[in-house]
Amino acid sequence: MTENGRPRTLFEKVWHAHTVREQSDDTPAVLYIDLHLVHEVTSPQAFSMLRERGLAVRRPDQTIGTMDHSTPTTPRNDLGVIPIADAMAALQLDTFSRNCRDFGIPMYALGDEHQGIVHVIGPEKGLTQPGMTIVCGDSHTSTHGAFGALAFGIGTSEVGHVLATQTLLQNKPRTMAINVDGRLGDGVTAKDIILAIIARIGIGGGTGKVFEYRGEAIRSLSMEGRMTVCNMSIEGGARAGMVAPDDTTFEYMRGRRHAPSGAEWDAALAHWRSLPSDPGATFDQEITLRADELIPMITYGTNPGMGMPIDGAVPAPADEPDVNKKIALDKALDYMDLSPGQQLLGKAIDVVFIGSCTNSRITDLRQAARFMDGRKVADSVRMMVVPGSQQVKMQAESEGLHEIFRAAGAEWREAGCSMCIAMNGDQLRPGQYAVSTSNRNFEGRQGKGGRTFLASPLTAAASAVAGAVADPRVMLAN
Amino acid sequence: MEKLRHISGSIVGLPVNDIDTDQIIPARFLKVTDKAGLGKAAFCDWRYLEDGETPNPDFILNQPDYAGASVLVAGNNFGCGSSREHAPWALLGAGFKAVISTDFADIFRNNALKNGLLPIVVDRDTQQQLFSLAEEAPGTEVSVDVEAQALTLPDGRRVNFPLDGFSKYCLLHGVDQLGYLLALDGDVRAFEASNPQRVKTTV
Ligand code: SF4
Numbered sequence: 001m002t003e004n005g006r007p008r009t010l011f012e013k014v015w016h017a018h019t020v021r022e023q024s025d026d027t028p029a030v031l032y033i034d035l036h037l038v039h040e041v042t043s044p045q046a047f048s049m050l051r052e053r054g055l056a057v058r059r060p061d062q063t064i065g066t067m068d069h070s071t072p073t074t075p076r077n078d079l080g081v082i083p084i085a086d087a088m089a090a091l092q093l094d095t096f097s098r099n100c101r102d103f104g105i106p107m108y109a110l111g112d113e114h115q116g117i118v119h120v121i122g123p124e125k126g127l128t129q130p131g132m133t134i135v136c137g138d139s140h141t142s143t144h145g146a147f148g149a150l151a152f153g154i155g156t157s158e159v160g161h162v163l164a165t166q167t168l169l170q171n172k173p174r175t176m177a178i179n180v181d182g183r184l185g186d187g188v189t190a191k192d193i194i195l196a197i198i199a200r201i202g203i204g205g206g207t208g209k210v211f212e213y214r215g216e217a218i219r220s221l222s223m224e225g226r227m228t229v230c231n232m233s234i235e236g237g238a239r240a241g242m243v244a245p246d247d248t249t250f251e252y253m254r255g256r257r258h259a260p261s262g263a264e265w266d267a268a269l270a271h272w273r274s275l276p277s278d279p280g281a282t283f284d285q286e287i288t289l290r291a292d293e294l295i296p297m298i299t300y301g302t303n304p305g306m307g308m309p310i311d312g313a314v315p316a317p318a319d320e321p322d323v324n325k326k327i328a329l330d331k332a333l334d335y336m337d338l339s340p341g342q343q344l345l346g347k348a349i350d351v352v353f354i355g356s357c358t359n360s361r362i363t364d365l366r367q368a369a370r371f372m373d374g375r376k377v378a379d380s381v382r383m384m385v386v387p388g389s390q391q392v393k394m395q396a397e398s399e400g401l402h403e404i405f406r407a408a409g410a411e412w413r414e415a416g417c418s419m420c421i422a423m424n425g426d427q428l429r430p431g432q433y434a435v436s437t438s439n440r441n442f443e444g445r446q447g448k449g450g451r452t453f454l455a456s457p458l459t460a461a462a463s464a465v466a467g468a469v470a471d472p473r474v475m476l477a478n
Numbered sequence: 479m480e481k482l483r484h485i486s487g488s489i490v491g492l493p494v495n496d497i498d499t500d501q502i503i504p505a506r507f508l509k510v511t512d513k514a515g516l517g518k519a520a521f522c523d524w525r526y527l528e529d530g531e532t533p534n535p536d537f538i539l540n541q542p543d544y545a546g547a548s549v550l551v552a553g554n555n556f557g558c559g560s561s562r563e564h565a566p567w568a569l570l571g572a573g574f575k576a577v578i579s580t581d582f583a584d585i586f587r588n589n590a591l592k593n594g595l596l597p598i599v600v601d602r603d604t605q606q607q608l609f610s611l612a613e614e615a616p617g618t619e620v621s622v623d624v625e626a627q628a629l630t631l632p633d634g635r636r637v638n639f640p641l642d643g644f645s646k647y648c649l650l651h652g653v654d655q656l657g658y659l660l661a662l663d664g665d666v667r668a669f670e671a672s673n674p675q676r677v678k679t680t681v
């Protein structure tokens with residue numbers, strides 16, 4: 001698997017295999033894109049550009065659309081239709097339907113049994129495969145790296161480039177190995193791993209880099225867990241994060257709608273097995289964390305790097321030597337209305353959101369449901385559970401998870417991005433506190449004036465029951 | 479895209495680290511299907527009071543001293559977060575031609591360059607000097623020579639900044655990058671002929 005005897009990383013193999021033109025002093029590399037995912041929010045201006053220039057979509061057969069960001073998640077009406085109350089959202093969704101139809105792109109519309117968050121449906125349909133290049137006009141495209149694909153978010157101009165040419169101009173990123181050794185303790189999850197990584201390296205720590213997550217703790221994760229980790233690579237500043245494909249990956253892939261079958265499966269498998277980084281391959285940077293030292297994590301501030309172990313205390317701006325960081329922390333604590341030294345455990349909350357492309361897959365919902373079974377959401381808390389796709393929703397319902405959530409007093413919604421981005425009416429009110437399984441705690445992200453604590457589905461469920469930030473390990477032990 | 483060779487304009491400072499794209503333009507403004515009119519949404523939740531309409535007099539961009547500023551000086555790691563190209567569209571719509579910081583998030587930088595909004599990376603000291611100048615002497619002007627990759631401060635000091643050759647060429651000549659990719663059709667065909675299609679979405 002080495003080239004000229006030089007051991008190569010997973011990233012280098014995938015990059016090399018997709019280079020249409022090498023990078024030079026004057027031009028970035030030109031990369032071929034195997035799969036392009038499109039959604040309603042970041043595509044309309046790209047389709048307009050195609051129309052203005054009289055261009056076609058070069059490979060509609062390598063492009064797929066879904067509606068997710070601005071779709072309502074309210075229950076269906078008597079006709080089985082999910083009503084869209086917001087006129088602008090309706091126009092955007094309508095425009096998207098027309099664009100996909102006019103340009104021949106297959107698309108899952110609101111209400112379709114395959115519709116869902118773009119980063120949930122790609123893997124679920126077997127579209128996401130090891131060794132591929134995958135892009136989408138969405139920064140959490142890094143999610144698909146869990147399969148050993150090189151997957152990253154692009155802007156709308158670049159969406160246009162890929163639609164028209166199936167290629168992208170890219171400067172080669174540097175590599176960073178993130179080793180997570182040892183095993184996770186009970187009540188500690190993939191989400192806690194990635195929140196700990198970001199707290200350690202900071203939200204700009206991965207700028208210009210591609211992460212490769214390695215080590216025993218990563219190998220032991222389910223595909224869903226690996227997706228949770230890769231999903232938040234962008235919160236560490238990296239455009240892409242990758243995990244080498246292994247038997248866990250292949251088991252997940254087998255039999256999925258777009259996965260290869262028969263002789264093609266065997267050929268694909270041989271290719272996939274050649275992808276992991278060669279022994280002795282070197283990275284530009286390497287860090288190591290110990291999984292057995294991790295406990296559930298939570299954020300206290302207004303970016304995902306402002307995170308700490310759940311039993312920790314909010315840091316004091318006065319202790320921050322860097323003046324810019326001090327200002328940022330001051331501003332964050334002011335927005336969050338928290339004081340230095342304050343513990344978050346026991347802090348009363350108003351909303352719990354379980355969902356988003358980080359934590360809305362079936363294993364996330366199973367974890368949360370198992371926890372909620374026989375427990376009740378505190379009276380002061382509104383808990384929303386939003387499955388990542390219609391398929392996840394159906395699976396969960398076939399297992400009776402929705403009954404558990406409802407019996408506990410939680411809302412069970414239709415699939416979509418929902419309160420992760422608060423474009424569709426699902427949002428916090430000013431001043432409210434939420435424990436959320438999503439990926440961003442920026443000011444106003446979940447609704448203007450809303451305050452977000454990012455955490456795992458287990459921590460979110462425990463907090464819903466307690467009515468306050470809670471450590472799930474305590475309740476799990478009882 | 480229009481040619482971008484020189485920029486000169488007054489500076490305004492936002493000395494906040496990690497300004498994310500949700501601050502540059504909140505998600506509720508992303509329901510548009512074109513690029514026009516996003517300028518008024520730039521920094522919306524900082525710029526307006528609770529009602530979303532009354533300008534917040536405390537916010538720097540609303541102060542008359544800084545009206546017409548076209549060069550934004552920002553804290554470290556500007557533009558982190560989502561891939562929304564609405565962020566540079568909104569900044570351009572609000573009259574900015576360049577943003578100066580110590581570093582930019584990758585996707586934001588790409589998006590900005592594709593729209594003729596120049597991301598200028600400077601060292602910490604220059605950034606701090608610009609913050610002070612902006613605060614103490616509103617209306618301070620800087621000039622930028624794209625070809626020379628140089629930012630000239632009011633005291634005449636020239637600071638060079640990095641800019642990849644390809645983006646620079648595109649800015650100077652007002653060409654967009656799609657034209658370059660379209661011209662490589664032959665290479666793409668050759669690539670497709672020698673590599674298997676990995677997945678088919680239309681089955
Ligand atoms: S769930 Fe949130 S982060 Fe994920 S794609 Fe939707 S809006 Fe983006």
